[in-house]
Amino acid sequence: MLDGPVLSALTAAVPLFKSVHIAALLVWAGGLVALPLMLARHDPAVSAADYDIIRRATHVTYTLCVTPAAVIAVIAGTWLIFLREVFTPWLYAKLAFVALLVVAHAWVGHILAKVAEEPGEHTPPSPWLPIAAVAIPVVAILVLVLGKPALAFIEFPDWLTVPRGRQLLFDVPSR
DSSP, X not given: OOOHHHHHHHHHTHHHHHHHHXXXXXXXXXXXXXXXXXXXXXXXTSOHHHHHHHHHHHHHHIXXXXXXXXXXXXXXXXXXXXXXXXOSHHXXXXXXXXXXXXHHHHHHHHHHHHHHHOTTTOOOOOTHHHHHHHHHHHHHHHHHHHHOOOXXXXXXXXXXXXXXXXXXXXXXXXX
């Protein structure tokens, strides 16, 4: 269990966690919108040099920018859940849409891989379909986070809405 000074230091860091979370979300969602637009520049008829530039740019953007931003957003968001003790129905609905955003992230990565592996045989889908797959969960997440609706019609058991304050089922190794 965290003691008083450590807990108060973490609680004081909530604005930092929120800033990191929001910045990472902006990069994550923005990158997932930009990547299909970058792929739209892919045409099987372009020269090999132009194709290589597009392929490298999308690969670097996905692996070195968008995916790390997604991981950072999830880690910072997880810290915020426990630091702020937000165990409400809107949070669980938000997490469901975050899961959909992760699925859209994986789908965009799959499209990138297919285009890279099969340059002449695979054409990416219209950019509007992946953008819609990203935009729908992002807008839903924003509505839930900014509105924090009560969602009283959704009943959750106490074990989902109240911190239990129990030990983990396994021992945490000491350093």
